[in-house]
Amino acid sequence: MSAVIVDGKALALSLEEGLRERVGALREKGVFPHLAVVIVGDDPASHVYVRNKQRACERCGILSTRIDLPFSTTLESILEVVTELNADSSVHGILVQSPAPEGVDELIVASAISSKKDVDGFHPANLGKLVQGDASGLLPCTPSGVLMMLEENGTGLSGAKAVVLGRSRIVGMPMALMLAQRGVDATVTIAHSRTEDVAALCRGADIVVAAIGRPHTVKADWIKPGAFVVDVGISRADDGELAGDVDPRVGEVAGWLTPVPGGVGPMTIAMLMANTVSAAESP
Numbered sequence: 001m002s003a004v005i006v007d008g009k010a011l012a013l014s015l016e017e018g019l020r021e022r023v024g025a026l027r028e029k030g031v032f033p034h035l036a037v038v039i040v041g042d043d044p045a046s047h048v049y050v051r052n053k054q055r056a057c058e059r060c061g062i063l064s065t066r067i068d069l070p071f072s073t074t075l076e077s078i079l080e081v082v083t084e085l086n087a088d089s090s091v092h093g094i095l096v097q098s099p100a101p102e103g104v105d106e107l108i109v110a111s112a113i114s115s116k117k118d119v120d121g122f123h124p125a126n127l128g129k130l131v132q133g134d135a136s137g138l139l140p141c142t143p144s145g146v147l148m149m150l151e152e153n154g155t156g157l158s159g160a161k162a163v164v165l166g167r168s169r170i171v172g173m174p175m176a177l178m179l180a181q182r183g184v185d186a187t188v189t190i191a192h193s194r195t196e197d198v199a200a201l202c203r204g205a206d207i208v209v210a211a212i213g214r215p216h217t218v219k220a221d222w223i224k225p226g227a228f229v230v231d232v233g234i235s236r237a238d239d240g241e242l243a244g245d246v247d248p249r250v251g252e253v254a255g256w257l258t259p260v261p262g263g264v265g266p267m268t269i270a271m272l273m274a275n276t277v278s279a280a281e282s283p
Contacts, residue, residue, distance in 0.1 A: 007263075008149065008259075009262050031280055035063070036064075038096045039068055053269055075104045082109065083112070085113075086112075093119035094117045095272070121137070121139045121140035122170065142211075142268045143174045146209060155228050156206075157179070158185040161206050163207070164176045164190050166213075168211065175211065189201055199219070205224060212245050214245060216243055218245055227254050244263075
């Protein structure tokens with residue numbers, strides 16, 4: 001068996017087409033969707049991510065503002081910038097790029113962003129809605145993108161057994177909640193560093209979502225033939241090349257596999273654009 005490689009770029013571009021129509025409709029009403037991105041320091045990967053987000057804004061017709069702060073910026077200074085953006089009625093979405101400098105608590109920053117402008121979906125009010133089974137808030141971008149990839153590829157989610165590797169507030173925990181919510185109805189297991197015999201758990205799963213940030217951890221013998229494997233992780237392998245959490249040989253066993261790069265990454269940015277447009281549409 002050779003897995004179907006799920007083209008995240010193509011799906012993201014398709015989603016952007018619909019977003020351009022929604023942006024056009026807003027502009028006719030005098031509303032100009034606007035995303036503000038705050039980036040602190042000179043982390044090369046963060047700057048690449050921000051440039052990709054700016055390009056997506058351009059494709060969708062979304063205004064974008066980039067605010068660069070030095071690595072020495074304090075939590076108090078970041079919160080001052082967030083407060084100003086919260087008060088700016090022309091700004092619909094606010095994102096503070098991770099990772100934050102040492103000593104800056106990202107939870108405090110996420111909580112300071114207005115829940116109505118929280119296009120990352122990390123504000124306690126938005127995550128709290130998700131815990132309550134209410135998907136009407138702004139949802140975390142990566143899990144939203146993964147769910148759309150599963151749905152668009154005809155994956156039978158109702159009653160499916162899913163294993164989520166990783167329990168971060170950014171991907172793992174919200175991913176598990178979204179897969180288990182009413183209307184999706186997967187049966188979800190969250191695995192983490194203390195989980196015993198992770199391989200056996202994965203072998204029983206119809207869907208495996210790997211979000212742990214360790215290159216090529218998920219092996220081919222972990223996967224049930226025909227399973228849908230989503231590779232969220234991206235890091236540097238020993239040879240310096242970009243690598244996902246999933247060993248490429250998983251493609252010989254799985255039914256579907258998302259590539260790294262070109263899989264979940266483009267969909268994460270597309271969902272960020274979608275959240276920005278949704279925020280602009282909200283009264």
